[in-house]
Every structure is written in structure tokens, then in C-alpha cells.
Amino acid sequence: MNDFARMTLLLSTALVMTGCASTTTLSKADAGFDAENPVLAERIAYEPNRAPAKNVILFIGDGMGISTVTAARIYAGQLEGKPGEEHQLSWERFPHTALSKTYNTDQQVPDSAGTATAMYTGVKTRAGVLGVGPELVRGDCSATEAASLETFWDAASEAGLKLGLISSARLTHATPAAAYAHSSERNWEYDGELSDGAKSGGCRDIATQFVDTNMIDVALGGGRRAFLRDVDPEPDLIDVMGRRTDGINLIDAWQMKNPGGAVVFDKAALDAVPTNTGRVLGLFDASHMDFASAKTGPDRQPTIAELTAKAIELLSADGDGFVLMVEGGRIDHAHHGGNAFNALSDTVAFAEAVAVADAMTSDADTTIMVTADHSHVFTIAGYPMRGNPILGLVKQNPHYDSEGDGLARGSDGKPYTTLGYANGPGAADGARATLTEDEVLDPAYRQQATIPMRGETHAGEDVAIYAKGPRSFVVSGVVEQSFVHDAVRYALDLD
Structure with a gap:
């Protein structure tokens, strides 16, 4: 019951009790209804775009549950000198929202590998596995190929769209890895982490799969160590030594597959990459990239907003359309460490990346979705002023x-x-x-x-999906997390 109906009922009851109900009515104006409310007017005037999208950008705030969004909204507002509660993050202005159920097939409270797989394939699966169905037992190498699932990345590539991955975590970490890898164990990021059974069974580590599939046009994030050998640090890399035990330098292998492409390790090199460059691989840290709060000074790592802007420039250069996923991966890590400051700082940085993408693209041809893979046991309580x-x-x-x-x-x-x-x-x-x-x-x-x-730990409640652009009107209600896959394919008109 809305406020107007509730007020009408209360007044009607009072009038009946005093014998005056037959001749008195309450108008919306009397009840304080504001017909000129700009938010309501915007909703009334909204016309959904039913044409297919040319581009889709999917933002995933790792661990960005609704309590994190609320706290980050207040934090961002307070950074601007406001009380904070009335503030809005960039995606909170989007016209469409839904709630996403995040459970894995074997866990009430999920992990990021199973959730990313659900969003990319349309199939809910187990915790800890990448790009494979729930019938595959975690850590079982033998049936990986049979259990492998098609992703919207595969369909977009076949349709001739450019593909981009950004993460403030390692590019071999769960959320980005599920886009290109099929593995029964998310922790097999490099060959030294493979189990003996996986090695004897011929299963490939995740970094190797990234290079072998060679499907991502622009990949920017952390994780150099999974691509480098466990010998002395490679020349010209600001890095600790790598982790690979097979003697293979996967960065060199990637460059051989993409002779016209660019490999970059710092912000200056990324900024210098021409827009018409073919493929780009950016690895800005040995492991995860820095928290947003640490990105200060002349030698700082690029922000997630800067990575997003560069990726959009590169992916849109030929005008043929693209799919881009941007992960705010370190929101999750700060929560795991029990540190709200970095969780909120990284969420605000993530909101800046969404704002940049929104400003650089058009609602006429680009669908933007913002969601999370799961929540955290993070609370806002205590009746503060x-x-x-x-x-x-x-x-x-x-x-x-x-x-x-x-x-x-x-x-x-x-x-x-x-x-x-x-x-x-x-x-x-x-x-x-x-x-x-x-x-x-x-x-x-x-x-x-x-x-x-x-x-x-993670939490098990629903997370939100926020969407705008062509065909984004389907984002509504309470949906399974696998619906994200369906919404992306529908937006792009991928059969």
C-alpha cells in the first residue's frame, strides 16, 4: 500500500467513525502528492529501447553486496562534504534494477568462480570451478572437456565483436578467468599449482589457457607472476620472479601469437598505446593490483577508471562492436581483511569507472550492466545520527x-x-x-x-543488477544469477 492509499484509508476510517464519509474525498494534492516530482516524471516519460545493442559493458563489483553499495554511497557523499545518505553512485541513476540470487549448486553462500561461470554461461554450477557444469567434481581433471560450457564470450567472438577484460585483481583470478578458461579448480592459475592428477591428465593451467585460446583483444589487470618463469626477474619488468615451473614465458608466447599487439606493464606505457593497436595485454602487478587508496604519486598504477577508458578507446576503434567486462576485484579482498576503508574506497573508484564508461558511450547503442558476484557479511547498524x-x-x-x-x-x-x-x-x-x-x-x-x-567470509543474500541501454528493460524482478548471461545475449541479439 502506498502512502497516498494508506492516508486515504486512515481518513476514510475516521470519517466513517464520525458519520461524514458519504460526502468527503481526499485528493492526491491534499495528501501531498507531487505531480512534478522529477524522478516520477522521468519514469513516466521513459521509453525502453527494444533495438539490439552494438556494445555491452558488464561491470562486476566483486563482493559488492547491497550493504557495501549503501555504505559506499554515504562515503562518497561525505567525501563531497554532504551528509552522504542522499548521494547516488553512478549506476544508481540507471532505470532498471533486479535482484540476483547468487547461490552455487553445492553452496548456499557462493564463491566467485561459480558465480562468474553462471553469469557467463547461463548455467549455475559448483563453487570453485570455471566454465564447466555442476556435474564435474571440483579438482577432477578427467572430465573437464566433456563438462565445458559455451559462454556469451564465445558467441560474441563468433559474431565478430571485440572482447575486453579488466580486473583490479589478477587476470587469472576467478571472475576474469571464467571468461576464457575451463577448469575444475580455480586455483590452478599457473602450472605449479596443478595437482599431480591434473598434470598427468593433461589439464592446462589458467594462464596457459589465456594464451592458447587467444580470444581476448584487450586484457588489463594484475597477475604477471602466472605468466613468467620462476627464475631471475625478467628484463625490463618491475617484478618479482615468476611462478612458472615449465620454463615457458607466456608473455613471449602471447606476443608471438599477436605480433602486432602491445604488452604493457605500467601506466605510461598504457597511455602511449595508439588507439589503432591490435591486441593489448596489460599486466600491472605481479599479483593483484593496488587498492585504489594506494594509487598515488607519479609511478602509481592506473586506476580502474583509466583502464576502462583506454579499453573502450581500443575496443571501439574499428566500430564493429564489443563486449567488455570490468571487475572491481579488490572490494572483495578488503572485506576479507575486515577493512571497510579500502572496500568503500575501491567501490567509489569502481563507480568512477562506471561513470567514465557511461560518458564515453551512447545509450542508443551500448548496454551497461552493473552487478556483483556475491555479498559479504558487512553490516550498517547502531542508530547513528x-x-x-x-x-x-x-x-x-x-x-x-x-x-x-x-x-x-x-x-x-x-x-x-x-x-x-x-x-x-x-x-x-x-x-x-x-x-x-x-x-x-x-x-x-x-x-x-x-x-x-x-x-x-562471503554472504548469501541477493545482490543487485543495475542496467541501462538497449534491451536493458529485461533487468527486473528477482532472477537467478545465470540470467545475466541471457540478458547479455539478448541485448546483443546473439542466437
Whole structure:
């Protein structure tokens, strides 16, 4: 029941009780209905675009559950000097939304390999596997080929579209790897991680599959170590030594397959790549790229927004259309470490990348979807006052202030933060510490958690999908996560 209907019912009831109901009605204007509300007017005027898209950009915030979006919205607003709650992240202005059910076929709370596979193939599968169906047991190399699934990446490539992958994590990590690899174990990123059974069975590690498939036109992220040999650091690479034990330099192998392509390792080299270059492989860190908060100074790594802008330039150069996936991979890692500061900072950086993509493309021919693979056990609680620093201690309504310092307290008499975790490394060993504002606002602070764990875990609730552009109107309701695959193929009119 909406507010107008509820007010009408209450007034009607009152009128009946006083015997005056027969001649009195309540107009929407009397109830405060604003016919000029710009948001409502925008919704009324909206006309869905039913033509197929030329391009699709899929943004995946790894671990970006709804509580993370809410907290990041407030954080971003407060960075601009506002209370924060009224702020909007870039994708929150998109016209279409849905809720996505994230469970794996064998787990209520999912992992990123199974969720990425569902989004790319349209088939829900087990946790920990990439590009294969749920009938394949995790770690079983023998039936990988038989269980391999087609992805929308395959269909887009066959249709002549350019393909792009961006991740602030390693390019061999779960979310990007599911686009090109078929593996019964997500951790087989390089040959040294293969099990003995996988080696004897002829299964290939994920980095090798990236080079062998050779299907991604622009790939930008971290993960150099999976491509380099475990000998002295390669010349001209700012790197620790690689991890490969097979003596193969996969960067050289990629270059041989793509003689006109460019391999880059830093921002300056990426900026210098001409738009008409063929394929581009950018590996900006030995492992995962830096958190967004660490990307400062002249030698900093490129931001996810800068990677997105460059990828769109490269992929759109020939005008034939493209599919691009952009992963904010380190949101997840910050949450696992129980550190809300970096989780929110990386989410804000991710929102900037979405804004860049939106500005560089047209709603007439480009569909943009923003979603997450799963959530985290991340909470926003405690009745803080409006505009309270989202990373700070809870300051409550003065009416409830028993100590006179404005701080809310638990039953142990100690202050607490608005943000916390149901489990993780921030759990107290014994009695809780007495927190101070300076302590909790330190970027390295780990929010308090309920259950002590070495690493905080994923959560199982639904995540959101936000969409705009051609055929994005299908993004609505509550859907299985595998629906993302269907929506992408429908947008691109891929049979």
C-alpha cells in the first residue's frame, strides 16, 4: 500500500467513525502528492529501447553486496562534504534494477568462480570451478572437456565483436578467468599449482589457457607472476620472479601469437598505446593490483577508471562492436581483511569507472550492466545520527545520550562503529577494546567482528543488477544469477 492509499484509508476510517464519509474525498494534492516530482516524471516519460545493442559493458563489483553499495554511497557523499545518505553512485541513476540470487549448486553462500561461470554461461554450477557444469567434481581433471560450457564470450567472438577484460585483481583470478578458461579448480592459475592428477591428465593451467585460446583483444589487470618463469626477474619488468615451473614465458608466447599487439606493464606505457593497436595485454602487478587508496604519486598504477577508458578507446576503434567486462576485484579482498576503508574506497573508484564508461558511450547503442558476484557479511547498524561519518563511531540522538559525549554504547559500556562484520579478523579475543574516533578512522583499521576468523567470509543474500541501454528493460524482478548471461545475449541479439 502506498502512502497516498494508506492516508486515504486512515481518513476514510475516521470519517466513517464520525458519520461524514458519504460526502468527503481526499485528493492526491491534499495528501501531498507531487505531480512534478522529477524522478516520477522521468519514469513516466521513459521509453525502453527494444533495438539490439552494438556494445555491452558488464561491470562486476566483486563482493559488492547491497550493504557495501549503501555504505559506499554515504562515503562518497561525505567525501563531497554532504551528509552522504542522499548521494547516488553512478549506476544508481540507471532505470532498471533486479535482484540476483547468487547461490552455487553445492553452496548456499557462493564463491566467485561459480558465480562468474553462471553469469557467463547461463548455467549455475559448483563453487570453485570455471566454465564447466555442476556435474564435474571440483579438482577432477578427467572430465573437464566433456563438462565445458559455451559462454556469451564465445558467441560474441563468433559474431565478430571485440572482447575486453579488466580486473583490479589478477587476470587469472576467478571472475576474469571464467571468461576464457575451463577448469575444475580455480586455483590452478599457473602450472605449479596443478595437482599431480591434473598434470598427468593433461589439464592446462589458467594462464596457459589465456594464451592458447587467444580470444581476448584487450586484457588489463594484475597477475604477471602466472605468466613468467620462476627464475631471475625478467628484463625490463618491475617484478618479482615468476611462478612458472615449465620454463615457458607466456608473455613471449602471447606476443608471438599477436605480433602486432602491445604488452604493457605500467601506466605510461598504457597511455602511449595508439588507439589503432591490435591486441593489448596489460599486466600491472605481479599479483593483484593496488587498492585504489594506494594509487598515488607519479609511478602509481592506473586506476580502474583509466583502464576502462583506454579499453573502450581500443575496443571501439574499428566500430564493429564489443563486449567488455570490468571487475572491481579488490572490494572483495578488503572485506576479507575486515577493512571497510579500502572496500568503500575501491567501490567509489569502481563507480568512477562506471561513470567514465557511461560518458564515453551512447545509450542508443551500448548496454551497461552493473552487478556483483556475491555479498559479504558487512553490516550498517547502531542508530547513528544523519550524516555521522560512515567509518566512525556511532553518535546517537542526544535524547539517548546517557554519558554526555554523544557516543552510543553497547551493553558492555563501550562505543562501537556503524560498520561491522558478522565474522572476520576484527573479532575481539576476550573483552572488546574501548574504541576511539581516531583509531576507527585510521585507513588500516579492521572493523570489529562477531565471530573470530582469519578471513571474513562471503554472504548469501541477493545482490543487485543495475542496467541501462538497449534491451536493458529485461533487468527486473528477482532472477537467478545465470540470467545475466541471457540478458547479455539478448541485448546483443546473439542466437
